Amino acid sequence: MRPIRDDLHSGTPCTLANIAGLLAVLLMLWTSESMALPTFNRQTGQNCLACHAGGQYPELTPYGRLFKLTGYTMGERTLPFSAMAVVSDSKVSNTSKSDDPKADFQKNNSLIFATGSVFAAGKITDNIGAFLQVTYDNYASQSDDGNFHGHSGADNMDIRYADRSIDATHDWIWGVSANNNPSISDVWNSAPAWMQYVPVPSPTSSRFIDGTTPYPGIAAGGNIAGITAYFYWNQTLYIEAGGYRTAKGPASFMSAGVAEGDKTKLKGTNPYWRATLTHEWGPHNFMVGTTGMVADVFDDPLDTSDPNSVHHFRDIGIDAQYQYLLDPHTFTVQAAYMRDHHRVPGFLADQPVDDVNGNALSNTNASDNTNVFRAKGSYIWQAKYGTSLAFFNQTGTKDSVLYDPTRVGGNVSSSPAVRGWTTEVFWTPVQYLRLGVQYTVYDKYNGASHNYDGFGRNASDNNSLFFYVWGAY
Amino acid sequence: MNKQRTILFVALASLAAGCANEPRSRDTANPNVSGETLAMQVCSNCHGASGTANSPNFPNLAAQQEAYLIAQLSEFRSHSRQDPVGYEYMWGLSHHMTDKQINELAAHFAAQKPLRQAVEGKSEHIEAGKAIFIAGVAAKGIPPCASCHGAQAEGNGKFPRLAGQHIDYLVKQLAVFQRSNDRPEGSLMKTVAHELTRENIENVAAYLQAMPNL
Numbered sequence: 001m002r003p004i005r006d007d008l009h010s011g012t013p014c015t016l017a018n019i020a021g022l023l024a025v026l027l028m029l030w031t032s033e034s035m036a037l038p039t040f041n042r043q044t045g046q047n048c049l050a051c052h053a054g055g056q057y058p059e060l061t062p063y064g065r066l067f068k069l070t071g072y073t074m075g076e077r078t079l080p081f082s083a084m085a086v087v088s089d090s091k092v093s094n095t096s097k098s099d100d101p102k103a104d105f106q107k108n109n110s111l112i113f114a115t116g117s118v119f120a121a122g123k124i125t126d127n128i129g130a131f132l133q134v135t136y137d138n139y140a141s142q143s144d145d146g147n148f149h150g151h152s153g154a155d156n157m158d159i160r161y162a163d164r165s166i167d168a169t170h171d172w173i174w175g176v177s178a179n180n181n182p183s184i185s186d187v188w189n190s191a192p193a194w195m196q197y198v199p200v201p202s203p204t205s206s207r208f209i210d211g212t213t214p215y216p217g218i219a220a221g222g223n224i225a226g227i228t229a230y231f232y233w234n235q236t237l238y239i240e241a242g243g244y245r246t247a248k249g250p251a252s253f254m255s256a257g258v259a260e261g262d263k264t265k266l267k268g269t270n271p272y273w274r275a276t277l278t279h280e281w282g283p284h285n286f287m288v289g290t291t292g293m294v295a296d297v298f299d300d301p302l303d304t305s306d307p308n309s310v311h312h313f314r315d316i317g318i319d320a321q322y323q324y325l326l327d328p329h330t331f332t333v334q335a336a337y338m339r340d341h342h343r344v345p346g347f348l349a350d351q352p353v354d355d356v357n358g359n360a361l362s363n364t365n366a367s368d369n370t371n372v373f374r375a376k377g378s379y380i381w382q383a384k385y386g387t388s389l390a391f392f393n394q395t396g397t398k399d400s401v402l403y404d405p406t407r408v409g410g411n412v413s414s415s416p417a418v419r420g421w422t423t424e425v426f427w428t429p430v431q432y433l434r435l436g437v438q439y440t441v442y443d444k445y446n447g448a449s450h451n452y453d454g455f456g457r458n459a460s461d462n463n464s465l466f467f468y469v470w471g472a473y
Numbered sequence: 474m475n476k477q478r479t480i481l482f483v484a485l486a487s488l489a490a491g492c493a494n495e496p497r498s499r500d501t502a503n504p505n506v507s508g509e510t511l512a513m514q515v516c517s518n519c520h521g522a523s524g525t526a527n528s529p530n531f532p533n534l535a536a537q538q539e540a541y542l543i544a545q546l547s548e549f550r551s552h553s554r555q556d557p558v559g560y561e562y563m564w565g566l567s568h569h570m571t572d573k574q575i576n577e578l579a580a581h582f583a584a585q586k587p588l589r590q591a592v593e594g595k596s597e598h599i600e601a602g603k604a605i606f607i608a609g610v611a612a613k614g615i616p617p618c619a620s621c622h623g624a625q626a627e628g629n630g631k632f633p634r635l636a637g638q639h640i641d642y643l644v645k646q647l648a649v650f651q652r653s654n655d656r657p658e659g660s661l662m663k664t665v666a667h668e669l670t671r672e673n674i675e676n677v678a679a680y681l682q683a684m685p686n687l
Contacts, residue, residue: 044501044541045565062528066518075513076502076569126494164497166513168523168585280527281639282593327530327558 023422040067040082041431043122044075048431053323054330054380055411055428057472058189058197059145062235062285069173071162072122072129080122080130086114086199088468090206094461097407104408106203113138114201117155130159134257139202148203153257154223156184156193161266174231180254181222182293183240185230190319190334191274192217192291198436198468203363207409209466212421215370216338219313220244220295223258224266225251229273238276243269244295260302267296267310283326291338294317299345308365312343319406330380334433336373343367344401353400356454361400361414370396370416379414386426394418398447405454412454415447422461432473438466475512502569508577515566516578520654524585529593529639530558535585536635538628542579546570548658556646556655592686593640594679599687602680605673618677631658643678 041048042066049055051064060068067074091109096103117135124130133155140151162175177185183193192215200211228242247255248264255263276289296310303309317338324331349366371394378388396416404410420443426436445459446452452459498506499514513522515532520526525534534542548554549627550561550570569577606626609617621632628634635643649655650662651669666674 041565045568047561050562070499070514074499074501074518074566076500123500126498126500163494164499166517166522171517171522283528283530325528325530327645421668434477 018375027111027252032303036373040072040075040122042078043072043080049383053189053325053332054378054386055383055431056330056332056378056380056386056426058194058433059332060187060189060321062280064089066173066235067149068163068187069175069230070164071127071175071278072131073124073126073162075123077123080120082119082121082473083117084119084470084472085116086465086468086470088112088114088201088206090209090467091465092205092208092461092467093459095462097455097457097461099407103204105205106339107144107201108205110205112201112203114206115199123144127163128159128161130157132157132159135199142305151257154180154253154255155224155292156181157182157254160185171234172231174210176227176229177242178225178227180225180247182218182220182224182226183274183291184222185228185240186274186291186346187238188276188287188289188319188321189332190287190289190321190336192304192317192336192338193222195334195336195376195433198438198466198470206464206466208440208442210390210424213392213420213422213440214374214418215392216317216319216336216374218272218293218295218315218338219311219340220266220270220293220297221264223247223255223262223363224264225254226347228272228273228274235280236278237272238278238289240274241272244293246270262381263301265301265304267298267299267304267307270295283324284321284322284327286320288320289314290318290355299348309345309347311345314341315339318402328369328382330386331378333375333377338372340370340372341367342370351401353403355403355412356405361403364401365397365399368385368397368399368416383431384428386424388422388424390422390424390425392418392420392422404445407453407455408457410455410457411446411454413447413452418442418445419444432469432471434468436468436470438464438468491577501566504569504571504574505582506574508574508579509581511574511576512581519562520582523588524582525588525590526639529641530637531562532642533587533590533638534582535587536627537582537634538630538632539583540630541628541633543575543583544631544658546575546578548656550575554656554658555595556649556653558645559655571622587685589685592683594683596659596677598679599675599683600680601672602676602678607676610668610673615665615668615673618681626681635681638678638681640675640678640682643681644674647674647678 051067051249053059053061089111094104095101095105115135115137117133119133121131134152135155136150136152138150139148141149158177158179160175160177164173179185181193183191196211196215198211200206224244225247226242226244228240230240232238272293274291276287278287293315295313298304299309315338319336321334351364353361355361355380374392380386398414400414402411405412420441422438422440424436424438426434428434441457442462445462450458495506498508517529520534525533546567549559552590554647606618609615624627626636647666651658651666
């Protein structure tokens with residue numbers, strides 16, 4: 001057995017010149033136009049299904065998790081560019097209960113090029129690797145003339161240093177990740193950043209598809225900057241902890257392209273933690289874990305002068321997943337529960353609200369709790385033909401701040417409750433392409449099954465069909 | 474653009490030269506990384522650090538015949554072994570392997586002691602498989618497995634060790650021999666396996682997997 005202490009001193013140390021080289025590479029990755037698009041599977045030379053369960057990206061296999069935890073450094077260094085695009089068609093069940101269907105259901109039942117991403121990802125040195133995603137939203141904004149305009153911005157970003165000491169008796173993986181989204185560094189698909197896997201198109205016809213339903217997420221969300229440290233012991237115990245701050249200064253690239261008014265501005269350093277227990281036996285593997293973050297988010301990203309004008313979020317979640325992987329079968333089950341405690345800034349608490357008839361409702365709350373549970377099971381045969389079924393249920397404190405007497409998007413119960421199911425079938429004819437059809441059924445929306453908006457719209461009117469073609473190269 | 478390329482090249486070369494960590498590298502294209510290191514940092518992800526694979530998708534390699542391992546790695550590298558698990562998992566990883574690395578990897582796994590794993594098959598299958606292993610199927614002209622793979626299925630040179638191997642892996646590889654030409658180095662097995670029924674294959678695989686426990 002090789003002592004860990006000796007291992008720690010066995011590598012050649014990086015010099016300042018090397019670090020400068022690393023920064024130059026990162027700069028190049030950021031600025032140059034991609035001409036060739038090798039991906040992780042080119043780096044390892046392996047098929048996508050080696051790392052993605054049944055080829056169902058992004059869900060990782062045990063092997064894929066080790067690839068990521070060791071810093072994307074396994075394999076050979078290649079030109080690390082890749083691209084992804086989503087073409088989709090969303091159709092809302094009932095578009096008649098609306099004052100302005102063209103605005104409420106933009107591009108309904110129309111095939112659109114929704115989003116495209118460019119990745120700079122892969123091995124940089126024996127210990128350093130990166131996963132940098134920039135996404136173009138073809139429908140990011142709409143001008144007064146009704147035309148849509150595209151926009152690009154930083155998406156998921158994870159740059160990490162990792163090392164591993166392993167022999168027949170022990171296995172330690174440890175590393176540090178600089179990333180822009182709490183849990184993007186995670187390797188389990190039940191983590192907040194990964195459970196939602198098909199990008200959501202921006203036109204409002206997609207406002208009810210599965211990707212917009214409640215997911216057990218971290219309230220602080222993306223486009224922030226954090227550093228987390230982690231270790232994975234004997235492929236059994238995983239611990240990660242770190243802190244997040246506003247993406248500014250040298251870390252501002254982590255929110256590049258995001259409008260100033262849309263950025264998440266954090267007060268100070270905000271802690272994030274993650275712990276999991278994992279076990280693999282035969283073709284089975286199981287994980288149970290917990291995630292949490294406490295964050296102070298400024299109410300107005302354009303005015304952070306008052307330290308008291310922050311929303312205080314405390315998110316604590318538990319999650320679990322099971323995978324059965326034995327060619328030609330892939331069967332996975334995930335479940336996650338997140339409890340979010342939200343304390344609003346003092347000036348937003350205890351505010352009077354009147355209903356549509358001018359009658360006073362309860363004053364707004366000083367704090368709310370929101371609970372989201374989600375479970376999903378999927379089966380894939382031959383890494384080609386797949387189906388999944390998901391259940392989601394959001395409950396929480398009634399708060400008059402949620403009262404909104406408008407058609408389609410409104411809420412007259414002041415309850416955040418949403419409940420429903422999504423089923424999907426998909427086909428992966430080649431490993432770079434997936435065609436899928438999802439159908440999302442609502443049992444409850446904005447607190448009610450019937451007349452949730454006060455204008456006769458029922459939860460089931462929001463049932464949505466979503467077809468997508470997802471290609472990556 | 475040429476200037477950008479030059480900067481990129483110099484930066485990458487600088488990184489490659491200065492930040493190598495060969496004693497714990499996962500670089501499959503660096504000839505200076507030892508086979509021992511690759512076995513631990515790369516191969517162990519599927520085949521286990523002890524050479525015993527958790528998942529039956531991947532074969533156990535502990536105590537495997539050195540000559541067999543050298544032959545297989547060489548054939549993955551040259552793409553002459555073309556069965557799905559071969560090209561999906563092994564072509565890329567073996568692409569840049571040097572003969573020295575292949576020899577070191579083979580020696581590493583051959584020297585490992587196999588861990589005893591739980592019996593995967595049912596007793597009736599194991600019994601039926603034992604008969605095929607020892608005596609073959611005379612009526613179909615199928616020779617006993619033991620005649621090439623050894624009385625304890627320990628293997629012999631390029632004939633692999635089969636004892637303790639996962640049932641699922643054995644069944645799928647026998648199907649590869651039987652139904653395809655994806656493993657040309659195993660053409661002898663195509664003849665041997667040709668007349669085996671699905672039941673024969675499952676039985677003999679159950680026996681082989683259970684052998685270390687019997």
